[in-house]
Structure formats: structure tokens, C-alpha cells
Amino acid sequence: MKTVLITGANRGIGLALAELYVAQGWQVLACCRKPEEAMQLQALAQQDNALSVHRLDITDFEQIDKLAEQINDQAIDVLLSNAGMYGPKGYGLDDIDFAQWQQVMSTNVLAVAKLAQAFLPHLLKASTPVFAALSSKVGSHTENTKGGGYIYRSSKAALNSVVKSLSNDLLSRGIKTVSLHPGWVKTEMGGPNALIDAATSAKGLKQVIDALSPEQSGGFYTYLGERIPW
Numbered sequence: 001m002k003t004v005l006i007t008g009a010n011r012g013i014g015l016a017l018a019e020l021y022v023a024q025g026w027q028v029l030a031c032c033r034k035p036e037e038a039m040q041l042q043a044l045a046q047q048d049n050a051l052s053v054h055r056l057d058i059t060d061f062e063q064i065d066k067l068a069e070q071i072n073d074q075a076i077d078v079l080l081s082n083a084g085m086y087g088p089k090g091y092g093l094d095d096i097d098f099a100q101w102q103q104v105m106s107t108n109v110l111a112v113a114k115l116a117q118a119f120l121p122h123l124l125k126a127s128t129p130v131f132a133a134l135s136s137k138v139g140s141h142t143e144n145t146k147g148g149g150y151i152y153r154s155s156k157a158a159l160n161s162v163v164k165s166l167s168n169d170l171l172s173r174g175i176k177t178v179s180l181h182p183g184w185v186k187t188e189m190g191g192p193n194a195l196i197d198a199a200t201s202a203k204g205l206k207q208v209i210d211a212l213s214p215e216q217s218g219g220f221y222t223y224l225g226e227r228i229p230w
Contacts, residue, residue, distance in 0.1 A: 001050070003126075005029040005076050005119065007058055008083025010038035012187035013134065013205075016198035017080060019044060020206055022051045029071070031056035031083075058083050058111035059103075068118040075125035078209060081115050081133040084108045087151040101151045108155035113162050116170075123175050131166060132209050135159050135179040135220065142229035160220055160230065167218025176217040180205055183223045 004021050008014040010032035018030045018041065028051040032038050035053045045051045057063055058081075087104040088097050112133050123129040137143060139156025160179045167177040182201045186194040204223030211225070220228040 001025065001027050002077040003027040003029065003075060004078040004080060005031065005122075006080045006082055007031045007056060007115070009053075010034070010041050013182050013185055013198050013201050014082040015040055016202035017082065017205065018051060020199070020202045022048050024206075026050065026077075028052070029054055029074075029076075031058075031067070033057045058115065059106055061111075061114050064111075064114055064118045068122070071122065074122055076119055076122040076129065077126040078130045078132060079115065079119055079123060080205075080209075081112045081131070083111075084134065084155075087155075092148070093150070096150060101154075104151050104155045105158065108152075109158045109162060112159055116162075116166055120170075120175075124173060129175045130209055130212055131163075131170070131175055131177045132205075133159055133163050133177075133179055134182055134205075135163070137181045137222070137228055139179075140220070140228050140230060163220075164218045171214060171217045176212050176214060178209070178212055178217065179220040180208060181220070181222045181228060 004026050006014055006017050009018045009030035018028050022028045030041055030051055031054045035055050041053055045053050054067055056067055085104055085107045087100050116131055123131060136156045138149060138153050139160050144153060163177050163179045170177060182205060183196050184194040185201045186192060186197050201223050208221055208223065208225050220230065222228060
């Protein structure tokens with residue numbers, strides 16, 4: 001049985017990914033900040049003992065290290081860094097909230113690098129491991145034709161840079177890495193006017209991860225497998 005670790009698995013895309021992986025026979029380590037409030041995730045864990053729920057705030061590095069130690073002997077075939085935050089909306093250059101910017105960068109960039117560091121030994125135990133991070137098309141420099149969105153855009157561009165560096169450092173050790181755009185999804189972050197539901201996004205994301213070749217490692221792709229320019 002293969003194992004996937006998913007952060008932010010209590011709702012939206014993370015929950016859809018957890019449901020999909022467990023339905024396809026994987027062991028799922030489903031992580032979220034407040035397991036006691038993750039009713040759908042807990043119900044899924046009760047239905048299938050292949051899924052376990054773990055408390056994890058990805059901005060708490062001691063908590064990351066503690067979880068890594070708790071599952072020290074566990075091989076992880078796919079680590080799916082899904083948890084993230086958007087930050088404030090509707091602001092301009094003249095009223096940027098720099099404290100919020102720091103928080104978004106900590107969540108969307110630093111925490112992802114920490115996850116890779118802490119769970120590297122677990123990935124190395126797997127036969128064909130993948131480290132996948134959910135990014136966003138707005139992190140593409142090429143496709144930034146509208147400006148604005150400084151906080152979220154910059155966090156996802158920085159995340160892409162982390163993934164690219166990881167690919168250079170880890171591919172020789174057998175670990176493939178990838179940045180993935182999940183699409184505009186009907187979630188709390190994406191809003192009700194989004195184009196696809198979380199299940200559609202999750203299905204596409206898993207297909208891209210399953211088919212990822214060494215040559216694609218370090219790349220930036222949509223949930224449909226389309227390459228996104230940096």
C-alpha cells in the first residue's frame with residue numbers, strides 16, 4: 001500500500017484529495033490544524049482505517065518535526081503540500097499590509113521548504129517518491145499581465161523557486177518534485193464563481209502526479225497536465 005501525506009486536508013481541495021487517494025487504496029496521512037473541527041475528515045477516517053488524521057499547523061515548525069519523528073519509520077510515496085493562505089484582497093500598492101505579507105510568505109513558502117526538509121527521510125524510503133506543492137497560475141511572471149496581487153503572487157512565485165531548487169537537489173536521490181496549479185476551484189478560497197469543483201481538481205492533480213516523469217521534475221503544471229511558463 002502506497003502512502004500519501006496531505007496538508008490542509010480538512011476541506012476544499014485537500015479533503016477532495018484525501019477522499020480520492022483513500023478510495024484508490026492508498027494509506028492517507030491527513031493533516032490539518034484543528035482535527036477536532038474537521039468533521040468530514042474524521043467521518044472518512046471512521047469509514048476507512050487507511051486514513052489517519054494528524055494535527056499539523058504548517059507554520060509551527062516544532063509541530064512538523066514532531067510529526068516527522070512520530071512517523072519516523074513510515075515511507076511516504078507522495079507528499080502533497082496543499083495547505084496555504086491567500087491573504088488580504090482588494091488592496092493597492094499604497095495600502096499593503098506588510099504584516100499579512102509576512103504571514104502569507106511564512107505559510108506558502110517557508111513552511112513548504114520545512115516540510116521538504118523534515119520529511120526527506122520518509123520520501124527517501126519510498127521507491128518512486130514525489131514532492132508536490134500546490135501553487136497558482138498567478139505565480140507565473142509570464143502570465144502576470146494585470147499587476148496587483150502583490151502578496152499572493154509573490155508567495156507562489158517564491159514557492160515555485162523552492163520547488164525548482166528542490167528538483168535540482170533531490171532528483172539525483174530519486175525524488176521528483178512539481179508545482180501544480182489546481183485550477184480555479186469552488187472552495188472557501190476560490191469562491192462560488194469558480195469554474196470547477198474540488199473533486200475535478202483533485203482527480204486531475206493525482207493524474208499529473210501519477211504520470212510525472214523525471215524530465216518533468218521541477219516543472220510547473222496545471223491540473224490538466226499543461227505546462228505553465230515561469
